[in-house]
Amino acid sequence: MLVAGVDSSTQSTKVLLCEAKDGTIVARGSAPHPGGTECPPQAWWDALTKAGDGLLTRAAAVGVAGQQHGMVVLDSRGEVIRPALLWNDLRSAGAAAALVAGRGPRWWAERTGSVPNASFTVTKLRWLAEHEPGNAARVYRVMLPHDWLTWRLLAGPATGKEPVTDRGDASGTGYFSPADGAWLPEVAADALGHQVLLPRVARPAEAVGETGWGAVVSPGTGDNMGAALGLGLEPGEIAVSIGTSGTAYAVTTVPSADPSGAIAGFADATGRFLPLALTVNAGLVLSAAARMTGTDLEGLSRRALAAEPGAGGITLLPYLDGERTPDRPRATGVLRGLTTRNATSENLARAAVEAVLASLAGVAGMLAGDPGGPGGVPLSRVLLIGGGARSEAVRALAPGIFGASVDVPEPEEYVALGAARQAAWALAGTPAPPAWPRRPAQRYEGQDQPGIRERFTALRDATTTWDNWALEGN
Numbered sequence: 001m002l003v004a005g006v007d008s009s010t011q012s013t014k015v016l017l018c019e020a021k022d023g024t025i026v027a028r029g030s031a032p033h034p035g036g037t038e039c040p041p042q043a044w045w046d047a048l049t050k051a052g053d054g055l056l057t058r059a060a061a062v063g064v065a066g067q068q069h070g071m072v073v074l075d076s077r078g079e080v081i082r083p084a085l086l087w088n089d090l091r092s093a094g095a096a097a098a099l100v101a102g103r104g105p106r107w108w109a110e111r112t113g114s115v116p117n118a119s120f121t122v123t124k125l126r127w128l129a130e131h132e133p134g135n136a137a138r139v140y141r142v143m144l145p146h147d148w149l150t151w152r153l154l155a156g157p158a159t160g161k162e163p164v165t166d167r168g169d170a171s172g173t174g175y176f177s178p179a180d181g182a183w184l185p186e187v188a189a190d191a192l193g194h195q196v197l198l199p200r201v202a203r204p205a206e207a208v209g210e211t212g213w214g215a216v217v218s219p220g221t222g223d224n225m226g227a228a229l230g231l232g233l234e235p236g237e238i239a240v241s242i243g244t245s246g247t248a249y250a251v252t253t254v255p256s257a258d259p260s261g262a263i264a265g266f267a268d269a270t271g272r273f274l275p276l277a278l279t280v281n282a283g284l285v286l287s288a289a290a291r292m293t294g295t296d297l298e299g300l301s302r303r304a305l306a307a308e309p310g311a312g313g314i315t316l317l318p319y320l321d322g323e324r325t326p327d328r329p330r331a332t333g334v335l336r337g338l339t340t341r342n343a344t345s346e347n348l349a350r351a352a353v354e355a356v357l358a359s360l361a362g363v364a365g366m367l368a369g370d371p372g373g374p375g376g377v378p379l380s381r382v383l384l385i386g387g388g389a390r391s392e393a394v395r396a397l398a399p400g401i402f403g404a405s406v407d408v409p410e411p412e413e414y415v416a417l418g419a420a421r422q423a424a425w426a427l428a429g430t431p432a433p434p435a436w437p438r439r440p441a442q443r444y445e446g447q448d449q450p451g452i453r454e455r456f457t458a459l460r461d462a463t464t465t466w467d468n469w470a471l472e473g474n
Helices: 041-051 093-103 105-112 121-131 133-138 145-153 185-192 223-231 283-292 297-306 345-367 392-402 414-428 450-462 464-471
Strands: 002-008 012-019 025-032 061-066 072-074 141-143 238-242 246-249 264-267 273-279 315-317 334-336 381-385 405-409 441-444
Touching (some): 002 041, 002 223, 002 414, 012 041, 012 414, 025 041, 061 145, 061 223, 061 414, 093 105, 093 121, 141 145, 223 246, 223 264, 223 273, 238 345, 273 345, 283 345, 297 345, 297 392, 315 450, 345 392, 345 450, 392 405, 392 441
Parallel strands (some): 002 061, 381 405
Antiparallel strands (some): 002 012, 012 025, 072 141, 315 334
């Protein structure tokens, strides 16, 4: 029996068709999304239709994992009011600051598990109320990207089927309590200016309905929750993903509440919790560095490996598109230590790879019990995934910068795989997810390089004053 898993990410839709019993992949498809930080939801559906052509109708069950935080607003007829604002649209930074100041960071952390920043849906609702009051007044229902796609699979707009979500993706809105597993509708109403309808929160792996061809539909989840399920992540392990964004997350059995805002206290897709720290800048930094040095990603990797550790004294602060952790939406990239002696393409390539890894090592360290982290997650084993993990330089340099052994599972679409595993779970109706075997992984070891982390931290901390000055509009 076959199941389908869908990953509707920022850049594209991927579909995996898998054997329900063990996760063996039998077919796959993909289709791109438009660029930018906002997107018409119909473009996701068109991409899903294209990527799933000849695949979805073969599946006995379907699950959708989607990019977190995106704001999909509908009117009373179920029509989309405006293009969805995506997680990486940071125009709501001012709204985020105002919302946090209003109740205080501790209140947000204790009630919603996270201190919202510009990525969170609640801040986008406030931005909409302030900048597009006409559109805000028309909002009848608010959904997340995966909610909307699941609804379309259920033919919700045509049949009146009630939208559903799961606690994992809901925990990234800023108006949901992961600890209680319930919406905080008054928080959404306060942000937007009036009450709205929110999707029903389904149980983990609940069969929420059927497609037009009779396939069971699972609740779906957020992309990070999907990846954790696809990896088979267990307590005590930290996953680090290098994609468009960078993430570090771990599965725990207790909720997280970090008033510093560095760690988002999400729920996972199984009934547990998924404390997570995210960096806006990751894979795109490597792409930008490749362009700057006149090569491609493979060439960047070769050049980085040709340079010595420390990149000849060059340190890059890779906040090219603002940053979320630390919360610096107006930040830009900074290059320190450049001289006529070390200005080589090899050193610049090495500095870029070291910067991305040092940034992610910092947020992974928070999960491992550094100040502000939930603690209890030993940084002894890192699972490195995402498109960036295909780089030999990234794999080779990671152990020294993380200060831990690094396992790199074979390249796979783990978000879509997790969505497929959830679909198989909903189809089986069992208390626990099906025990799919883990993908083979290659282990990397390396000498600890604390000096690289220290130089990165010093540059990061030295630029705080400049970022605050820019945020004030100077």
